Amino acid sequence: MAAVGIVVVSHSRPLADAAVELARQMLPNSTLAIEVAAGTDDGGLGTDAVAVSTAIAAADTGDGVVVLMDLGSAVMSAETALELLDDDVRARVVLSAAPLVEGLVGAAVVAAGGADRDRVAAEALRGLAPKQAHLGG
């Protein structure tokens, strides 16, 4: 069974924490590693690539990490964070283009079930599918 880590990058600490809470509701008794890098260190809105790289390193058990992010600088900070990591860790990380909330819930559920990194990343990208099916969009 793989132990894929998940990292949430957001401009807002409360937004990230709430998204993680929502995902954890689906995972009773799971020890899945979900790390958060969100907000500026003075409590404001913003992202910090150094904090993202620390979160990736913390979430990494050797089986890979999937990073979910909100918009704007979250994306560029996540890309910059990769530059700060060791080559072997960087090679195990996937930056997901999935929407943050839906992608996180989808990814967390399969990651908690022991799926490998590529499966977790694929599930994140499928995150919008249930909503689209329901709304006919």
Next chain:
Amino acid sequence: MATVETDALGAWVREYARAVTEHRDELTELDSAIGDADHGTNMHRGMTAAVAALDASPPADGAALLKTVAMTMISKVGGTSGPLYGTLFLRMSGALDDGSPAAFAAAFRAGVEGVVARGKAELQDKTMVDALLPAADALTEAIGAGQELDTALRAAADAAARGRDSVTPLVARKGRASYLGERSADHVDPGAESAVLLVEAAAATLGRS
């Protein structure tokens, strides 16, 4: 010929911190028109932290100084300009060869190319790249033609300002401003403005000793 010593690079960084603080409200105002109204605040926070980091632990050489500035910007700015300016200083740090004007020009170009790669922006997308690329070109050309560093940096700063002005009428194609579509036309791009300040700060400090 003047050289670019560690102290001069420090003076550049401090002058830039002073300039973004002086223009903080203006940068935020430009950003409130076509973005998320935080550029002045973010750049002020990042550059103030960069100067504090240099004060706390004086770097051994120019490359170490630029790296300290890079890591502080990446961590403290909060907005997209953090990874972008951070990458500029990080690539400059890696490329800085010696204290010659040619080495500085080459390092600056490497930094600007890093910004282009990080932001995936092209000329006329209405971003900081529209000020930085012409500045790098002007600097390389002037140094290549044998001009003194202060003259070359003056030409670079003028090229940056012309680049910034050239995209003011355009519709933004990158960043938060691109969400606004046509409404972003006829506004000065805040990133291009802060990039002009960076090159102006270089012209005001480097090559003057």
